[in-house]
Amino acid sequence: xxxxxxxxxxxxxxxxxxxxxxxxxxxxxxxxxxxxxxxxxxxxxxxxxxxxxxxxxxxxxxxxxxxxxxxxxxxxxxxxxxxxxxxxxxxxxxxxxxxxxxxxxxxxxxxxxxxxxxxxxxxxxxxxxxxxxxxxxxxxxxxxxxxxxxxxxxxxxxxxxxxxxxxxxxxxxxxxxxxxxxxxxxxxxxxxxxxxxxxxxxxxxxxxxxxxxxxxxxxxxxxxxxxxxxxxxxxxxxxxxxxxxxxxxxxxxxxxxxxxxxxxxxxxxxxxxxxxxxxxxxxxxxxxxxxxxxxxxxxxxxxxxxxxxxxxxxxxxxxxxxxxxxxxxxxxxxxxxx
Amino acid sequence: xxxxxxxxxxxxxxxxxxxxxxxxxxxxxxxxxxxxxxxxxxxxxxxxxxxxxxxxxxxxxxxxxxxxxxxxxxxxxxxxxxxxxxxxxxxxxxxxxxxxxxxxxxxxxxxxxxxxxxxxxxxxxxxxxxxxxxxxxxxxxxxxxxxxxxxxxxxxxxxxxxxxxxxxxxxxxxxxxxxxxxxxxxxxxxxxxxxxxxxxxxxxxxxxxxxxxxxxxxxxxxxxxxxxxxxxxxxxxxxxxxxxxxxxxxxxxxxxxxxxxxxxxxxxxxxxxxxxxxxx
Numbered sequence: 092x093x094x095x096x097x098x099x100x101x102x103x104x105x106x107x108x109x110x111x112x113x114x115x116x117x118x119x120x121x122x123x124x125x126x127x128x129x130x131x132x133x134x135x136x137x138x139x140x141x142x143x144x145x146x147x148x149x150x151x152x153x154x155x156x157x158x159x160x161x162x163x164x165x166x167x168x169x170x171x172x173x174x175x176x177x178x179x180x181x182x183x184x185x186x187x188x189x190x191x192x193x194x195x196x197x198x199x200x201x202x203x204x205x206x207x208x209x210x211x212x213x214x215x216x217x218x219x220x221x222x223x224x225x226x227x228x229x230x231x232x233x234x235x236x237x238x239x240x241x242x243x244x245x246x247x248x249x250x251x252x253x254x255x256x257x258x259x260x261x262x263x264x265x266x267x268x269x270x271x272x273x274x275x276x277x278x279x280x281x282x283x284x285x286x287x288x289x290x291x292x293x294x295x296x297x298x299x300x301x302x303x304x305x306x307x308x309x310x311x312x313x314x315x316x317x318x319x320x321x322x323x324x325x326x327x328x329x330x331x332x333x334x335x336x337x338x339x340x341x342x343x344x345x346x347x348x349x350x351x352x353x354x355x356x357x358x359x360x361x362x363x364x365x366x367x368x369x370x371x372x373x374x375x376x377x378x379x380x381x382x383x384x385x386x387x388x389x390x391x392x393x394x395x396x397x398x399x400x401x402x403x404x405x406x407x408x409x410x411x412x413x414x415x416x417x418x419x420x421x422x423x424x425x426x427x428x429x
Numbered sequence: 430x431x432x433x434x435x436x437x438x439x440x441x442x443x444x445x446x447x448x449x450x451x452x453x454x455x456x457x458x459x460x461x462x463x464x465x466x467x468x469x470x471x472x473x474x475x476x477x478x479x480x481x482x483x484x485x486x487x488x489x490x491x492x493x494x495x496x497x498x499x500x501x502x503x504x505x506x507x508x509x510x511x512x513x514x515x516x517x518x519x520x521x522x523x524x525x526x527x528x529x530x531x532x533x534x535x536x537x538x539x540x541x542x543x544x545x546x547x548x549x550x551x552x553x554x555x556x557x558x559x560x561x562x563x564x565x566x567x568x569x570x571x572x573x574x575x576x577x578x579x580x581x582x583x584x585x586x587x588x589x590x591x592x593x594x595x596x597x598x599x600x601x602x603x604x605x606x607x608x609x610x611x612x613x614x615x616x617x618x619x620x621x622x623x624x625x626x627x628x629x630x631x632x633x634x635x636x637x638x639x640x641x642x643x644x645x646x647x648x649x650x651x652x653x654x655x656x657x658x659x660x661x662x663x664x665x666x667x668x669x670x671x672x673x674x675x676x677x678x679x680x681x682x683x684x685x686x687x688x689x690x691x692x693x694x695x696x697x698x699x700x701x702x703x704x705x706x707x708x709x
Binding site: 114115122237239246248249252258262269271322363379382391395401409 | 496
């Protein structure tokens with residue numbers, strides 16, 4: 092099933108993403124070094140402002156930062172050390188959670204973010220595309236106008252603000268859903284029914300706020316795609332042949348969905364950004380929450396580590412989407428991509 | 430020429446509604462603080478008060494007037510959006526045009542670079558850069574956001590220019606001995622102008638949303654008030670769970686109203702200028 096052309100396509104994408112990853116880590120490397128003044132001193136003086144009462148922690152931080160940034164070595168040695176470590180997955184030691192490793196801090200919170208972001212994004216994608224296609228089939232009807240107008244407004248609502256409104260309305264006013272966290276305080280993650288139910292209850296609001304506000308954009312895009320697609324010759328030809336509408340719509344839907352798959356890959360970054368802030372609003376113990384804590388305590392190794400891991404995850408997701416695309420679209424499978 | 434071009438726009442109900450709302454907010458941002466002369470930073474003893482006649486939108490934890498904050502916030506959020514959009518538009522146009530005109534290795538390199546930036550989530554890079562800056566002015570936020578949202582525009586401009594450059598009227602202009610400059614002004618710019626304007630409008634949205642995102646994560650402008658910083662304060666003071674709706678609802682409505690109206694303007698323009706989408 093996997094043809095030579097497809098392997099070539101996948102190979103090309105893999106090389107591209109690897110280069111992109113190296114560029115991204117290079118940015119992480121360059122930034123603290125191009126900011127004027129001695130960045131290490133600057134970081135340390137800011138750290139001492141934040142963590143005033145704890146000289147021991149500052150000394151530990153100093154040691155870690157000296158080791159990690161290693162400004163005394165020539166820049167190319169620093170660079171290749173950094174790149175090698177990043178590719179190996181060694182992201183250094185956290186300053187604010189000293190002496191814990193950055194990777195050990197990020198790994199346990201990552202599943203929460205994925206659990207929130209992936210299902211919400213996929214559900215929003217399906218619902219939005221179906222709504223958009225429906226609107227396009229019934230072009231200029233009240234369904235079309237309703238879907239378009241609502242989508243235009245809803246697509247511009249930031250996830251986190253909708254989250255705030257949901258917390259206020261369902262959590263505070265009506266009091267029917269929890270106002271934050273991933274599970275009730277005092278309970279510990281386990282696989283009992285009551286805990287899973289508790290997690291689900293805490294899941295509804297952040298999930299719903301992402302689904303609702305992400306849906307609109309997909310509906311707008313899909314509506315346009317289907318309108319374009321309906322203008323194609325094959326649609327007129329099929330109509331002339333007397334093919335029933337349902338069958339034509341099926342073909343049109345499938346063809347219009349293809350660009351939306353590429354769109355899904357490209358939108359993941361923005362969706363991740365929104366989800367990170369939604370986590371902060373909901374006190375959801377995911378990567379966004381950890382990033383927020385790292386930012387407030389100026390834990391640069393942790394900030395950089397989270398950045399590198401999130402970027403790598405986005406690239407991986409991109410690759411998976413490319414792969415799915417190649418499986419679905421015969422033009423890529425047969426090597427006629429351009 | 431331009432007068433006739435824009436005439437059909439004003440027959441579109443969507444366009445008029447979108448434009449009116451945007452203009453309303455622009456006027457509110459410019460003249461609002463001059464008419465409603467309350468210092469948004471002044472702390473009073475009226476703490477966390479619900480909307481009343483003395484404070485039309487209530488006050489925050491420090492007794493600062495929310496309406497005054499909102500007016501200044503609209504002003505700076507629009508400013509950030511506009512500035513970021515300008516930066517993105519310029520970078521995108523330069524990269525896209527060079528790619529299309531030069532072709533060959535320049536095109537390959539520029540497009541690889543564009544794809545790298547496109548694949549990398551701009552908000553994450555913005556967070557990373559902002560975290561290294563001690564003091565962040567509103568202009569700096571705009572630059573950070575503007576530097577990374579141009580790639581899709583550069584690709585679209587490149588594609589459009591390439592298709593225009595292979596059309597007959599461009600060959601004719603070349604045969605007629607038009608110089609590069611005249612070719613660009615007369616043949617190329619009119620074809621990409623509407624698309625560029627529609628993209629500019631969406632870039633403004635990117636800037637406004639980006640500023641709010643950065644602020645909420647604690648990396649917004651360190652001076653001045655923006656819609657994002659008002660939201661951030663409300664989150665820091667737990668206004669949501671304590672039911673102080675007048676604090677976090679208005680800035681969100683302002684963000685959605687402005688960005689949705691801009692999107693509606695862009696959609697309406699697409700419907701007017703794009704023959705496939707034109708409503709019969």
